[in-house]
Amino acid sequence: KAGVTQTPRYLIKTRGQQVTLSCSPISGHRSVSWYQQTPGQGLQFLFEYFSETQRNKGNFPGRFSGRQFSNSRSEMNVSTLELGDSALYLCASSLDQGVFEQYFGPGTRLTVT
Amino acid sequence: AQSVAQPEDQVNVAEGNPLTVKCTYSVSGNPYLFWYVQYPNRGLQFLLKYITGDNLVKGSYGFEAEFNKSQTSFHLKKPSALVSDSALYFCAVRDPSGAAGNKLTFGGGTRVLVKP
Numbered sequence: 001k002a003g004v005t006q007t008p009r010y011l012i013k014t015r016g017q018q019v020t021l022s023c024s025p026i027s028g029h030r031s032v033s034w035y036q037q038t039p040g041q042g043l044q045f046l047f048e049y050f051s052e053t054q055r056n057k058g059n060f061p062g063r064f065s066g067r068q069f070s071n072s073r074s075e076m077n078v079s080t081l082e083l084g085d086s087a088l089y090l091c092a093s094s095l096d097q098g099v100f101e102q103y104f105g106p107g108t109r110l111t112v113t
Numbered sequence: 114a115q116s117v118a119q120p121e122d123q124v125n126v127a128e129g130n131p132l133t134v135k136c137t138y139s140v141s142g143n144p145y146l147f148w149y150v151q152y153p154n155r156g157l158q159f160l161l162k163y164i165t166g167d168n169l170v171k172g173s174y175g176f177e178a179e180f181n182k183s184q185t186s187f188h189l190k191k192p193s194a195l196v197s198d199s200a201l202y203f204c205a206v207r208d209p210s211g212a213a214g215n216k217l218t219f220g221g222g223t224r225v226l227v228k229p
Contacts, residue, residue: 004156031215043203043219055214090156094215099145099164099207102215104156 004105006091012111018079021108025072025093032074037088049074081112115140115206119220132194134223136187136204145207146187150200194227
């Protein structure tokens with residue numbers, strides 16, 4: 001079974017621009033979560049989508065948004081990029097019934113200059 | 114609010130020696146606990162989880178973890194460390210009520226260095 005895929009793997013953007021990151025979950029997984037990883041703040045939860053609905057949201061400004069499509073693929077968008085948005089963005093998918101572990105993709109490394 | 118603490122930023126161990134990575138948690142109710150490992154330029158890989166039942170949980174790659182409710186700990190262990198175990202290890206907790214969906218709260222991570 002193919003794992004979680006994320007595109008692109010690396011991205012360089014300029015302050016003020018916007019960016020869209022994509023995540024394809026493992027086949028059959030309907031829950032997709034996004035996390036931001038930085039050296040200073042560690043791993044922080046951004047949001048979770050299930051059946052095209054945002055189920056939970058972390059403590060991030062409104063510049064961070066996401067969506068999920070009917071095939072469970074998910075995108076996250078960051079508008080008006082700031083230098084502090086430079087991070088590794090990780091997507092994770094899981095089955096929803098019961099307590100299942102999340103499977104993570106390789107991440108998208110975003111650098112804002 | 115739930116939280117996880119990993120008190121050691123780095124653990125150094127000689128190859129063949131036992132490896133322990135510490136984790137303590139704070140959550141209301143019975144916790145759902147997880148360990149993940151991250152290799153350089155990679156995402157997180159699931160190692161093991163505790164939901165309920167036996168306090169000793171066995172996972173991938175020879176790792177195991179011991180759940181201790183009275184000490185609110187979930188330490189990761191491996192009897193004989195390998196150089197290839199050198200990586201960044203994360204402990205995580207999930208809200209047992211389900212109110213937060215699948216949201217994981219992670220500890221700060223512990224870097225493990227296994228020397229030959």
